[in-house]
Amino acid sequence: MRETVMQYLNAFAIGGLICSAGQVLIDKTKLTPARILVLFVSMGVVLTALGVYQGIVDVGGAGATIPLTGFGYSLAKGAFRDVDKYGLLGAFTGGIRATAAGVAAAVFFSYLAAVAFKPRAKS
């Protein structure tokens, strides 16, 4: 019970911190949201490759995997795992293999939503 409460608090704290970092960047540097997302995914890949991000995931759980840095974490972790399994080919298969569910879901659900819903009327 106590462990679960700590897990949720950690997810809140770590996830909140990562999002705050994004907000500070938006306010202080005028980076557009698209650039923030690219930056965060890249940061996730680099920090995972350097062995730093796994520690953040171990503490933060979903707080570290749900932000876009977590997407980078999955990409890098997948690439590493497949390189260990299949050699150099794994560098090309691992990232997409590990993130396939999320990317496929985003494309498919968005397509369905676009077909089913009308754009918001410009006000």
Next chain:
Amino acid sequence: MQHIMTKNDYRKYVDKVSPNSKTVRNTLRAFVVGGFICMIGQFFMNSFKQMGLDQEVTSSLTSIVMIFLGVSLTALNLYDDLGKFAGAGSIVPITGFANAVASPAIEYKSEGYVLGIGARMFLIAGPVLVYGISMSIIAGIFRYLLKH
């Protein structure tokens, strides 16, 4: 503390203080909303794990559910409102990625099913995938070279 003598002084004082306090307010909002979205993710992760699913299936299913929520809220025009309040708190989580795919897909529907929906959904997701995938390949190649 600063003594405020005239309207002009007051305006200067506000100008000096407000950009910072605005950043503090935005950052707090991003923290709370972003943290809360991650807690929802943690809830789904725990639920799937409790069903006896392994780590990989759990994280894939959690991504799918969170993306479904992000796309649904976007389609219902609710995610934009959340974004106005939360800023990066709604952009940085994976639900924000889902929003970045669904939002232009819906908005550019009038340009057609192929070049409208099909192409525009990658307006922001495209760059994210380009840089994310490319960097993971580079990381994988480094891993390979270091091992051999």
